[in-house]
Amino acid sequence: MVISVASGKGGTGKTTIATSLACSIEGDVALLDCDVEEPNAHLFIHPHIHTVETIRTPVPEVDMSKCTLCGKCSEICRFNAIVVLGETVLPFPELCHSCGGCMLVCPENAITEKGRELGVIERGTRNGLEFIHGKLRIGEAMAPPLIRKVREFTRPGILTIIDAPPGTSCPVIAAMRGADFVLLVTEPTPFGLHDLKLAIGAVNVLGIPCGLVINRSDIGDGRVRAYAEAEGVPILMEIPFDRKIAEAYSRGEMLVEGSGEWPSRFRELYGRIEMIVQESQKKRNAQ
Amino acid sequence: MKELVVISGKGGTGKTTLLAAFAYLAQNKVLCDADVDAADLHLILDPHIRERHDFQSGHTAVIDPDACTGCGFCRDICRYDAISPDFQVDPISCEGCGVCYSLCPEKAIAFPLNTSGEWFISDTRFGPMAHARLGIAEENSGKLVTLIRQQGKALAENKGLDLLLTDGPPGVGCPVIASLGGATAVLIVTEPTVSGAHDMERVAQLAAGFKIPTMVCINKFDLNPEKGTAIESFAAQKNIAVMGRIPFDPAFTKAMVLGKTLFEYNGDSEGAAAVRTIWEAVANRIYDMKNRGRP
Numbered sequence: 001m002v003i004s005v006a007s008g009k010g011g012t013g014k015t016t017i018a019t020s021l022a023c024s025i026e027g028d029v030a031l032l033d034c035d036v037e038e039p040n041a042h043l044f045i046h047p048h049i050h051t052v053e054t055i056r057t058p059v060p061e062v063d064m065s066k067c068t069l070c071g072k073c074s075e076i077c078r079f080n081a082i083v084v085l086g087e088t089v090l091p092f093p094e095l096c097h098s099c100g101g102c103m104l105v106c107p108e109n110a111i112t113e114k115g116r117e118l119g120v121i122e123r124g125t126r127n128g129l130e131f132i133h134g135k136l137r138i139g140e141a142m143a144p145p146l147i148r149k150v151r152e153f154t155r156p157g158i159l160t161i162i163d164a165p166p167g168t169s170c171p172v173i174a175a176m177r178g179a180d181f182v183l184l185v186t187e188p189t190p191f192g193l194h195d196l197k198l199a200i201g202a203v204n205v206l207g208i209p210c211g212l213v214i215n216r217s218d219i220g221d222g223r224v225r226a227y228a229e230a231e232g233v234p235i236l237m238e239i240p241f242d243r244k245i246a247e248a249y250s251r252g253e254m255l256v257e258g259s260g261e262w263p264s265r266f267r268e269l270y271g272r273i274e275m276i277v278q279e280s281q282k283k284r285n286a287q
Numbered sequence: 288m289k290e291l292v293v294i295s296g297k298g299g300t301g302k303t304t305l306l307a308a309f310a311y312l313a314q315n316k317v318l319c320d321a322d323v324d325a326a327d328l329h330l331i332l333d334p335h336i337r338e339r340h341d342f343q344s345g346h347t348a349v350i351d352p353d354a355c356t357g358c359g360f361c362r363d364i365c366r367y368d369a370i371s372p373d374f375q376v377d378p379i380s381c382e383g384c385g386v387c388y389s390l391c392p393e394k395a396i397a398f399p400l401n402t403s404g405e406w407f408i409s410d411t412r413f414g415p416m417a418h419a420r421l422g423i424a425e426e427n428s429g430k431l432v433t434l435i436r437q438q439g440k441a442l443a444e445n446k447g448l449d450l451l452l453t454d455g456p457p458g459v460g461c462p463v464i465a466s467l468g469g470a471t472a473v474l475i476v477t478e479p480t481v482s483g484a485h486d487m488e489r490v491a492q493l494a495a496g497f498k499i500p501t502m503v504c505i506n507k508f509d510l511n512p513e514k515g516t517a518i519e520s521f522a523a524q525k526n527i528a529v530m531g532r533i534p535f536d537p538a539f540t541k542a543m544v545l546g547k548t549l550f551e552y553n554g555d556s557e558g559a560a561a562v563r564t565i566w567e568a569v570a571n572r573i574y575d576m577k578n579r580g581r582p
Binding site for chain 2 (some may be wrong): 008009010011014015038039040043044063076078079097098099100101104105112135138139140141142143165166167168169170171173179190191194195198206219221243246247249250251252259277280
């Protein structure tokens with residue numbers, strides 16, 4: 001099962017929920033931090049990293065001894081990533097989407113591909129938890145290809161928790177697609193509500209069942225709760241504001257660290273998610 | 288004309304709340320919400336929309352089943368696995384590269400332009416505003432960020448205003464990169480947490496790559512003064528100007544719930560005093576840059 005933890009609005013507690021959930025469930029669990037622009041889960045998990053891999057995306061390289069300046073490469077490129085300029089062909093690798101079109105249409109076979117570094121993927125473990133995250137290279141614009149690479153490490157049959165980036169555009173879609181369940185984390189404020197509506201919209205586009213965690217549930221107002229009820233999105237957990245939790249977070253401590261009720265509450269949360277996923281699979285099979 | 292872009296790296300550190308408070312304090316300015324992916328500034332500024340435009344950007348391939356012979360060439364060349372075995376294009380996977388459209392031997396593929404959002408020119412109680420709404424699950428947010436900043440600048444020029452206050456997106460990827468080019472200065476709003484520090488370092492590195500003068504302020508400073516002080520020391524080492532500390536103050540959330548800026552809700556609150564001091568320091572710096580004839 002793959003559970004993607006997402007939010008719309010940033011800073012609502014995605015990482016808190018994803019790390020606590022991953023560390024509370026017994027058995028084989030993997031945590032994939034797909035917020036590759038600003039990955040934070042490792043600051044709480046403190047994994048022992050055993051493998052670091054640089055991830056590259058193919059971009060064109062032109063052999064000018066073969067090039068006849070015909071311009072077909074720049075004609076097919078939608079991203080202005082390869083341009084004929086006077087007596088030379090200039091690739092702009094940072095604009096390239098790696099579609100391979102220029103290489104396909106070059107009549108002289110003058111174009112080959114080299115790699116543009118997207119970032120790194122680091123893999124490790126902590127107490128039996130499998131941990132994988134991507135770190136986008138600073139200056140690199142495109143997060144989705146790196147997110148998809150992180151997700152290639154999903155192993156079937158293992159509970160996989162994904163920490164998704166904020167927002168509702170392509171990086172979030174890359175972190176939610178194909179998940180069995182999206183756990184949305186929000187706060188009961190106007191910003192939280194507005195961005196939650198967008199996030200539910202994105203989840204609906206993908207047709208994935210979802211549920212809600214309301215963090216700092218006693219600040220703000222009741223509009224998030226009313227909206228969730230009207231939309232039929234189940235509220236699976238509420239966490240009241242507690243300065244001690246905020247301070248522990250600031251130091252990099254997880255909610256489930258130490259003794260207390262949190263591990264069992266997160267196991268309960270997982271149980272409810274399992275039930276919803278089973279129900280929705282039954283419904284889908286019946287159709 | 289000067290542009291201050293407020294960014295954070297980590298989401299939810301208080302960018303928009305702070306920018307709305309600056310909107311109350313600053314003179315002769317245009318507001319710009321460049322967090323097009325999850326725009327929230329309008330919830331406080333309550334804009335009266337004067338102009339509404341479609342945002343058209345990018346294309347998606349569509350296969351005409353009547354013209355398609357099922358040769359499979361498009362599936363062979365598509366690098367995004369966007370075409371199913373029965374020759375349907377999945378619009379979410381389609382990158383809009385147009386390679387299939389250009390090379391289909393039957394010319395059976397159309398490649399229409401996408402309407403992927405809307406952008407607006409509005410009036411607010413604090414001055415004109417440029418803002419946008421990216422469609423759900425859409426791409427090209429960087430292009431929309433660029434467009435909305437251009438519109439903000441044009442608005443300022445037309446109205447003879449000399450400051451653009453831009454609410455930037457979180458992260459370090461495409462929308463943030465699009466929000467930085469050509470800015471006069473950036474202000475990073477962070478928080479004294481392990482995540483806040485980590486993400487601030489990454490986004491500061493990005494701003495340094497653009498050679499943009501960078502400032503930082505720390506929200507909810509008293510949550511972890513030790514961490515806050517460490518962030519300030521880091522900033523000093525990296526030539527990032529430290530603008531001040533904002534205390535944890537429930538007035539911020541209360542103001543937001545009422546759709547007000549902090550000053551409209553309670554100008555005497557502890558948080559308001561801190562924000563006023565920070566704004567004065569930031570404004571001084573921006574005007575100082577002007578006096579030196581910086582871009």
